[in-house]
Amino acid sequence: MTRTLPPLDARIPEWDTGDLIQRDCPVCASRGGSPVYIRPDTLTICRCGSCSTYYISPAPSERQLAGFYAAYDERHRRAREASPKQLAAAYARTDPFRDIRIRVLSSLMQITDARVLDVGFGRAQFLYYVKKAGGIPYGLDPDPKAIEFARYLGIDNVYRSDLQNFNTEFPFDLITLMDLIEHPLQPMDILRKSVQLLAEDGYLLIWTPNGESAGDEESPIAFRVDLEHMQYLTPASCQYIASGLRLQIVHLETLGYPSLDGIDKPLAAYRSGSHPAIKILKKVPGLAGLDAFRRRLLHPERDERRGAYHLFCIFRKYRLPSAT
Numbered sequence: 001m002t003r004t005l006p007p008l009d010a011r012i013p014e015w016d017t018g019d020l021i022q023r024d025c026p027v028c029a030s031r032g033g034s035p036v037y038i039r040p041d042t043l044t045i046c047r048c049g050s051c052s053t054y055y056i057s058p059a060p061s062e063r064q065l066a067g068f069y070a071a072y073d074e075r076h077r078r079a080r081e082a083s084p085k086q087l088a089a090a091y092a093r094t095d096p097f098r099d100i101r102i103r104v105l106s107s108l109m110q111i112t113d114a115r116v117l118d119v120g121f122g123r124a125q126f127l128y129y130v131k132k133a134g135g136i137p138y139g140l141d142p143d144p145k146a147i148e149f150a151r152y153l154g155i156d157n158v159y160r161s162d163l164q165n166f167n168t169e170f171p172f173d174l175i176t177l178m179d180l181i182e183h184p185l186q187p188m189d190i191l192r193k194s195v196q197l198l199a200e201d202g203y204l205l206i207w208t209p210n211g212e213s214a215g216d217e218e219s220p221i222a223f224r225v226d227l228e229h230m231q232y233l234t235p236a237s238c239q240y241i242a243s244g245l246r247l248q249i250v251h252l253e254t255l256g257y258p259s260l261d262g263i264d265k266p267l268a269a270y271r272s273g274s275h276p277a278i279k280i281l282k283k284v285p286g287l288a289g290l291d292a293f294r295r296r297l298l299h300p301e302r303d304e305r306r307g308a309y310h311l312f313c314i315f316r317k318y319r320l321p322s323a324t
């Protein structure tokens, strides 16, 4: 039985329903997933009976999605305005080890001198953390603003390229796909290409909305926000990916909460506003403990391990057997 989900995100794309394509499971290619939800944008979410991935089918065509992303910044991007200078100042105050991904990675690998490629790096925060932790950051992003942010932060190995057309003469020790794999119609192409670019024994990190979190909710939040998402992976999808791409799962957890601040507000109001409590704090000079208080306001994710909104998986590429 399919359940029609009520709106939550104020940004509801208007898809051309005459230009939709049927899809098989985008992870394991099984046919005949069961329709389970109708999203607020009228698209149907199916669940794969084989690998348990949730995916949109029928989905907007490649051509239609390309048009959507061409106007994405103007019509859809939910980010407060910030200049490179403001971002640099904010990042300079942060400790990379507050980021759970850096913490977990550093327990698995040596970040110092590691070559790290972040695909779709956006505001370059993760690249900045990698640099601060002693790694060598590389980034890909189609958005010229993203390139500008990274360069301002002193990160020069950044390219306006998509992953499929990117090649290097050296392999990477780590490739990160954060808030990325839920977008393309062919997510396995991205994963396959990532594995190609990895060193033997290299790591691949994915961070994406957790489809399985839907099981706990009457009207799953993950399926009512960011309606450009075309699939929602689950821990079982990760198992399938590992077996299909000769990877070993070395870390798998679900954690955190969705960012819902202002999600139901029109974009213009959201982008120009700052956190109301921060505005007040700025007016109180010399307030004791201000920094700790401000940190708590800016990092409400401190109990993130209690949530289950994100899927956080790290794979390791198997070393090829030696020829001897």
Ligand SMILES: [Zn+2]
Pocket: 025, 026, 027, 028, 029, 030, 048, 049, 050, 051, 052, 053
């Ligand atoms: Zn599947």
